[in-house]
Amino acid sequence: MNAHGTNPINPRPSIRRITFYIIVQCEGAFIISTVNIIWFRQDLRLHDNPALVAALQTGCILPVYILDDENAEQWAMGGASRVFLHESLHRLNESLEQKLLVLKGDASKLLPKLIRETQAARIYWNRCYEPWRIARDKKIKSELKEAGIEVETFNGSLLWEPWSVCKQDGSPYQVFTPYYRKGCLQAEPPRLPLAKPDLILASTSSHKQFQGADAIDALELLPSINWHSEIRSTWKMGEAAASERLDEFLQQGLEDYKEGRNFPARQNVSRLSPHLHFGEISPNTVWHRAKTMLSEASVESDLDCFLSEIAWREFSYYLLYHKPQLPHEPIQAKFQYFPWEQSPALLKAWQQGKTGYPLVDAGMRELWRTGYMHNRVRMVVGSFLVKNLLIHWREGEQWFWDCLIDADLASNSASWQWIAGCGADAAPYFRVFNPVTQSKKFDADGEYIKRFVPELKQLPAKYLHAPSEAPAHILQEAGIVLGKDYPMPIVDLKPSRERALAAFKSLSADSLLQG
Ligand code: FAD
Numbered sequence: 001m002n003a004h005g006t007n008p009i010n011p012r013p014s015i016r017r018i019t020f021y022i023i024v025q026c027e028g029a030f031i032i033s034t035v036n037i038i039w040f041r042q043d044l045r046l047h048d049n050p051a052l053v054a055a056l057q058t059g060c061i062l063p064v065y066i067l068d069d070e071n072a073e074q075w076a077m078g079g080a081s082r083v084f085l086h087e088s089l090h091r092l093n094e095s096l097e098q099k100l101l102v103l104k105g106d107a108s109k110l111l112p113k114l115i116r117e118t119q120a121a122r123i124y125w126n127r128c129y130e131p132w133r134i135a136r137d138k139k140i141k142s143e144l145k146e147a148g149i150e151v152e153t154f155n156g157s158l159l160w161e162p163w164s165v166c167k168q169d170g171s172p173y174q175v176f177t178p179y180y181r182k183g184c185l186q187a188e189p190p191r192l193p194l195a196k197p198d199l200i201l202a203s204t205s206s207h208k209q210f211q212g213a214d215a216i217d218a219l220e221l222l223p224s225i226n227w228h229s230e231i232r233s234t235w236k237m238g239e240a241a242a243s244e245r246l247d248e249f250l251q252q253g254l255e256d257y258k259e260g261r262n263f264p265a266r267q268n269v270s271r272l273s274p275h276l277h278f279g280e281i282s283p284n285t286v287w288h289r290a291k292t293m294l295s296e297a298s299v300e301s302d303l304d305c306f307l308s309e310i311a312w313r314e315f316s317y318y319l320l321y322h323k324p325q326l327p328h329e330p331i332q333a334k335f336q337y338f339p340w341e342q343s344p345a346l347l348k349a350w351q352q353g354k355t356g357y358p359l360v361d362a363g364m365r366e367l368w369r370t371g372y373m374h375n376r377v378r379m380v381v382g383s384f385l386v387k388n389l390l391i392h393w394r395e396g397e398q399w400f401w402d403c404l405i406d407a408d409l410a411s412n413s414a415s416w417q418w419i420a421g422c423g424a425d426a427a428p429y430f431r432v433f434n435p436v437t438q439s440k441k442f443d444a445d446g447e448y449i450k451r452f453v454p455e456l457k458q459l460p461a462k463y464l465h466a467p468s469e470a471p472a473h474i475l476q477e478a479g480i481v482l483g484k485d486y487p488m489p490i491v492d493l494k495p496s497r498e499r500a501l502a503a504f505k506s507l508s509a510d511s512l513l514q515g
Contacts, residue, residue: 034059034121035202037114039066039107040100041133043126043156043279044092045239048193050154055124060200062118063100065089067219070106071136075327075409078402080371081277083228084237086221088278091238093212099201102215108140115149118204123149126156126279129317130409131324159190159283159314162321172322175425179318180311193285231371231405235274242275246286250293257302261309264363264374265447270306271372273406276313283310316414319424327397327413330422338422339503340392349490350385351399353453356482356489358464359439360384362452369452371405376442382419383433388496390503393420421504429504432497439465455485 036059038052044065046052055061069076077085093100103110115123123144128137141151155161165183166172173179204211222228236245249270253260260268275281290306293299320326330336349355353364363377373381378400385396397416401407417423421431443449446464450457456464458478463470468482468489475482482488 035062035118036060037062037064037111037118037120037123039064039111039123039125040092041065041125041279042128042277043282044088045242045280045282046092046095046199047196047239047243048156048282048285049126050156050194051124051126051152053194053197054152054154055122056197056200059121060202062120062202062204063096064111064114065092065100065102066107066110067102067104067221068107068136069104071108071132073132075130075132075401078404078407079223080228080231080403080405081407082221083223083231084235084274084278084371084405086216086219087232087235087237088280089216089219089221090213091240091280093216095239096199097201098212099203100212100216101204101207101210102212102219103210104219108136108143111140112144112147114207115144117206118202121150122152124152124154126154127161128157129162129321131320156282157279158317159287159310160184160187160318162318164188165318172318176312176315179315180308184311184314190284190287193282193288227368228371230369234370234372235405237274237280239280242272242280243285245272245275246270246281246289250290254290254293254302254306255296255299257299258305261305262376263442264377265443265451269374273408273411274372277406277408277411283313286310313411316408316410319414320410323424326417326423327409328394330420331417331424332422332426334507335420335422338507339390341390343389343391346389346490347385347391347395349487350381350389350391354487355384355491356468356487357384357435357439358446358449358453358456358467359435359443362443362449365452367400367403371403373404374448376438377448378415379419380433380435380438382416383431384435386416386420387432387500388491388493390496390500393417393422430501432500434493434497436466436493453486455480 036055038055038061040063043049043051052061089100089102101114103114111123114120125137128134137153141153144151160183162172165179165187167183173183209215249272253268253270257268260266272281272286276283276286287307287310290303293303319331323331330338350360350364353361353368355361355364359377360381363373363381366377367373382393382396385391386393393416396419397412400412400416404412414423418426421427421429439449443465444461446456446459446461449464456467456478459467459470459480460474460478463474467475467480467486470478480486
């Protein structure tokens with residue numbers, strides 16, 4: 001009830017007891033049905049979609065997607081994610097016979113209005129776990145229920161929801177390995193994927209202007225300046241593409257995943273992260289389809305490693321749920337006093353891939369051009385930013401948020417805190433990735449570097465990892481003038497590493513003083 005004592009959703013209480021039926025066509029026959037809204041969110045698929053299956057069991061469906069930047073506030077989707085979403089919504093709309101209703105604005109206002117206008121009887125959705133979504137969804141659910149609308153929510157995005165796994169004393173795990181091995185693997189196994197249901201779609205002549213491809217375009221998810229063409233040409237979006245990607249990975253990438261996943265030029269990683277983020281494929285489908293590979297004994301340890309990476313995604317959601325401050329505040333409180341430096345010029349060089357360290361630059365350019373970066377390189381560029389440059393991890397988190405097509409509040413913030421050493425179960429602060437050593441080890445012949453830093457193509461592999469160490473005649477032969485064709489290193493590795501360790505030490509002393 002609002003301040004005036006009326007119900008903001010349904011001011012006419014009698015409507016509560018009236019159920020509206022419509023006549024829909026199903027496999028050539030006409031049937032009487034109620035209208036159920038299925039609210040698509042991070043589950044842009046028809047296969048293994050528990051909310052969709054449930055909605056179809058009690059009526060015909062009105063599928064809806066809402067771009068809710070208002071409630072997301074600072075976590076409104078970044079530019080690259082919007083490009084992915086644009087394509088993904090088009091694919092979903094095609095699967096829904098061009099009947100996807102697309103709205104923009106505050107979902108807590110739009111949904112009650114839509115329910116009133118369409119006389120829908122029920123609404124179904126799969127749960128999300130970002131703090132802002134939890135707060136909004138709780139509010140929507142209680143207001144709708146108060147208005148007599150049935151609301152049903154489901155788990156469509158995680159193998160184990162955060163509250164279903166805890167230590168024996170009931171408290172949440174802090175460390176990944178016991179969380180996964182003792183908590184998850186001893187808990188209820190992930191449910192089997194659900195089949196794609198037969199669709200019975202409600203027609204809504206009153207909302208035609210919000211329906212279909214034009215309505216998706218009206219969201220203006222694509223940027224006006226064309227920086228995104230390589231994202232669109234690199235990635236196939238949509239449910240079918242996600243499923244194909246999984247199969248391709250299981251056939252061609254899984255074998256040797258454990259070792260090969262460290263090498264950015266190899267094809268051993270799945271590149272499923274954006275598909276999982278937008279829910280074009282469910283983790284259950286990935287988990288169970290991957291497990292069918294167990295019949296091939298040669299991939300057992302690779303499979304175990306791959307499944308544990310899927311579990312890192314679960315752990316990130318677990319951390320975000322139990323520590324909703326994860327995107328903003330260090331989990332280890334002493335890091336509040338860390339002496340971060342403000343260096344706009346260094347930050348810009350890092351963002352643009354002009355640090356003078358080829359592996360870092362290749363990674364940052366891969367990110368800008370394709371919306372993705374290989375995990376090993378994410379760790380290297382992250383460590384370089386927070387340790388060698390001493391720039392706050394939140395700067396990195398925000399840049400990734402805007403540039404990644406898989407930008408995910410849980411995985412991104414948990415990973416940045418891991419890199420910075422301030423998270424739960426984080427990398428120890430003294431572990432500073434050396435970008436030159438990493439480059440020599442994981443991109444020895446420079447295949448990855450050459451792909452994204454083509455100005456270094458002519459440099460022999462020996463010098464490719466640290467061009468500033470190359471003799472003058474080698475640089476000349478390769479046609480490179482340092483500082484002109486390729487930057488000089490923006491920071492020296494050894495002293496910057498020592499500075500970072502000293503900052504960390506001072507932190508321990510300071511935090512003791514702060515009590
Ligand atoms: P694969 O190796 O094939 O792994 C399979 C799946 O497991 C991934 O798709 C992903 O869903 C999950 N996964 C793998 N590694 C991790 C991990 N360390 N943490 C959480 N989940 C993982 N991942 C995101 O999905 N979104 C992000 O915003 C994100 N930001 C990151 C920021 C930093 C600084 C770092 C170091 C890592 C970040 N990651 C993020 C985690 C990881 O880098 C990506 O999930 C992975 O590179 C995606 O590539 P893939 O699908 O080929 O991975």
